[in-house]
Amino acid sequence: MILDSNNSYKGVIDRYKQFLPVTGNTPRITLLEGNTPLIHSPVLSEKLGSRFDVYLKYEGLNPTGSFKDRGMTVAIAKAVEEKMKAVICASTGNTSASAAAYSARAGIKCVVVIPEGAIALGKLAQALIHNAKVIAIKGNFDCALDIVKEIAANYAVTLVNSINPYRIEGQKTASFEICDYLKFGPNFHLLPVGNAGNITAYWKGYKEYYSRGKISCLPQMLGFQAKGASPIVKGKPFKNPETLATAIRIGNPASWQKAIEAREESGGLIDSVTDKQIVSAYKMLAKGEGVFVEPASAASVAGLIKLERKGFFKKVKGKKVTIVCTLTGHGLKDPQIAIKNIKRPPVVKPKIKEVLKISGII
Ligand code: AN7
Numbered sequence: 426m427i428l429d430s431n432n433s434y435k436g437v438i439d440r441y442k443q444f445l446p447v448t449g450n451t452p453r454i455t456l457l458e459g460n461t462p463l464i465h466s467p468v469l470s471e472k473l474g475s476r477f478d479v480y481l482k483y484e485g486l487n488p489t490g491s492f493k494d495r496g497m498t499v500a501i502a503k504a505v506e507e508k509m510k511a512v513i514c515a516s517t518g519n520t521s522a523s524a525a526a527y528s529a530r531a532g533i534k535c536v537v538v539i540p541e542g543a544i545a546l547g548k549l550a551q552a553l554i555h556n557a558k559v560i561a562i563k564g565n566f567d568c569a570l571d572i573v574k575e576i577a578a579n580y581a582v583t584l585v586n587s588i589n590p591y592r593i594e595g596q597k598t599a600s601f602e603i604c605d606y607l608k609f610g611p612n613f614h615l616l617p618v619g620n621a622g623n624i625t626a627y628w629k630g631y632k633e634y635y636s637r638g639k640i641s642c643l644p645q646m647l648g649f650q651a652k653g654a655s656p657i658v659k660g661k662p663f664k665n666p667e668t669l670a671t672a673i674r675i676g677n678p679a680s681w682q683k684a685i686e687a688r689e690e691s692g693g694l695i696d697s698v699t700d701k702q703i704v705s706a707y708k709m710l711a712k713g714e715g716v717f718v719e720p721a722s723a724a725s726v727a728g729l730i731k732l733e734r735k736g737f738f739k740k741v742k743g744k745k746v747t748i749v750c751t752l753t754g755h756g757l758k759d760p761q762i763a764i765k766n767i768k769r770p771p772v773v774k775p776k777i778k779e780v781l782k783i784s785g786i787i
Contacts, residue, residue, distance in 0.1 A: 434460055437495050437598040438502060444601065444633060445499060445594050454502045454531045458494035459598055461486045463606050463749070468713040469729060473738050479729070479748045480611075481710075482603060485718055485755030489551060492623060492753045493523035495599060496592030501527040503591045504583040510534060511582045515569035517619065517672045518548030519754055524585050525555035536582070538562060538569040543671050545719065545759035565666065567677045570620075587622025588679050596623055600630025603749055610640035612743065616751040617724035618648035618657065618695060619673035621684035623753065628687035644749070646693035648684060649728035651721075655697035657684055669700045669762065672721035672754060698727040706730060708766060710752070717756030717763075725750040 434440070436455030438447055462483050469479035484492035501524075504512055511534035514524050521537035521544075528535035537552050541561040552559050562569055570586060577584035587593060604610050610631060618624050624646060634640045650658055654666030654674050663676035678684065688695050698706075703720050706727035710716045729750055732738065738746070756763060773779040781787055 436498060437595060438498055441598045441601055444598075446591065447499070447502065451502050451506050452531075454505060454527060455498050456488035456494065456526065456530060458487045458498050459602065461599075461602070463603060464714075464716065466714055466750075468709070469726065469750075472730070473733055473746075473748070476744060477738065477746050477748060479750065480603075480607075481714070481716060481726075482599060482749055482751045483716060483718075484599065484751060484753050485722065485758075489519075489523045489526045490547070490755035490758055491519040491523065492596060492599065492751070493519045494527070496587065496589075496595035496622070496626070497523040497527045497585065499595035500583070500585045500589050500591040501531050501533070504585070505531050505533065507583070509581065509583045511536065512585045513538070513573045513577055513582045514585045515539070515566060515573045516544075516548075516552075516586075517566050517674060518544040518758070519672060520586060521557065521559070522548045522551035522555075525552040525557035528557065529555045534558070536560070538573050540565045540569055540674075543674060545671055546761055547758040566675050567662075567666075570679065586679065587620055587625075593622060593626045593629060596626035597630030597633065599751065600627045601634060604631070604634050604640050607747065609747070610634065610642045611644045611747040611749045612642065612741070613647055613693075613746070613748045614644040614751070615647045615649065615725040615728050615748065617670075617673050617721050617753055618650050618684060619654075619675045619678065619721065621648075621657070621678040621680035623751070624648045624687050625680045625683035627751070628691060632690075643691060644693075646687045646691040647728060647732070648688065648693070648695040649724040650695065650697045651703065651724060652697040652699045657681060657695050658697045668703075670703055670719075670721035670724060671759075672719060673724065696728060696731070698724050698731055702727040702731060704766060707762075711756065716752065718752045719754040719756055719758045720762055722751075722753040725752065
C-alpha cells in the first residue's frame with residue numbers, strides 16, 4: 426500500500442498524476458481503484474523451472490472487481506471536468522459495471538448497451554444496482570459498440586469505451602504499479618485480449634516508464650484471445666464470436682491496430698486459447714493458488730501454460746526471468762460458470778457421524 430503523508434491512498438489519478446492528462450481542475454472521482462496486489466505464483470513458477478518467477482496482477486481486487494476501474498476513474502473525471510452530464514458505453518459486462526459505479530459516484534447519467542443474454546450475472550447486477558440505464562440489444566458486442574459510437578458522435582454524451590483515450594491513460598497505471606513493486610520491468614507480460622484496450626494501455630505504460638528511465642528493460646507483450654473470438658490471430662473480424670469467456674467475446678476489436686503495434690514493437694505475440702484451456706487454467710488458479718478469477722481473466726494463464734508446453738520458455742535466455750500475468754476480473758462476477766464447473770455439495774442428515782463420514786478428516 427502506497428500512503429501519503431496523511432496515511433491515505435487516494436487512487437490512481439492522485440498517485441500517478443504526473444503521468445496522466447489531469448490538472449488541479451480535474452475532479453478526483455475515485456473509489457480508490459488500483460494498488461492491486463502482485464501475487465507470486467509458486468505453482469506456475471515451479472512449472473516453468475527455477476530460472477522463472479511468475480506473478481499474478483490480481484485486478485479483480487479493484488472496487489468494481491475488474492481492471493476497468495483504472496481507466497474509468499480518469500474517463501469519468503475528465504467527462505465531469507468537461508461539464509458532461511451523461512456517459513454511454515457498450516459492454517460485455519465489466520465496462521458497464523465500472524461506468525455505472527463511477528457515474529453514480531460523480532452524480533451523472535450512465536447508459537449502457539449490452540448484448541442480450543451474453544453478460545455474466547454479477548456484472549449485470551452491478552450496472553443495475555448502480556442505477557445505470559441498461560439496454561440489451563438483440564445483437565453482439567460489436568454491434569452494440571457501433572450503436573454507442575454513433576450516438577456519442579451526435580449527442581451530448583461521452584463515450585467511455587476504451588476508444589476514449591482517457592481510459593487507456595488510466596489503465597496504463599497497472600504497468601507502473603508492477604514496475605514500482607518489482608523495481609524493474611518484467612521480461613514477459615501476458616494478458617487476455619478482447620477489445621484490445623488493455624494490451625494497448627499496458628504497452629503504453631511500460632514504454633513511458635522506459636523512456637523516463639524508470640525501467641531498463643521492456644517486456645515482450647503476449648496477448649491471448651479465446652479461440653472462438655480470435656480475430657487478431659486469424660487476421661479477420663469474426664461475425665459471430667463465441668466463447669464461454671463472455672468478457673472477451675468480441676469479433677472486431679476497436680484497438681486492433683494498437684494491439685498489433687504492441688506485439689510488433691515488443692517482439693511479442695498474440696495467440697488464442699480454447700475454452701477448454703481457459704476453464705482448466707481457471708480451475709487451476711482457484712484450486713492451486715487460491716485466486717478466483719472470471720474465465721476471461723484465466724486466458725493469460727491458459728496462454729502461459731500453452732506456451733510452456735510448446736517449449737517457448739526453454740528458449741528464453743537469462744538467469745532470472747520475470748513473468749507477469751494480468752488477471753483482469755474477479756471470479757464472483759460470473760458465479761454461474763463456477764457452479765457449472767464444480768460438483769454440488771452432498772446433503773446429509775444433521776449428525777456429526779454423517780458429516781465426519783464424508784469430510785475426509787478421518
Ligand atoms: C475480465 O467490459 O470489453 O482487451 O465491455 O472484462 O481491453 O477489451 C471487457 C473486456 C479481459 C479484455 N478481461 O480487455 C467490456 C469489455 C476481462 C474483461 C477483457 C475484458 P480489452
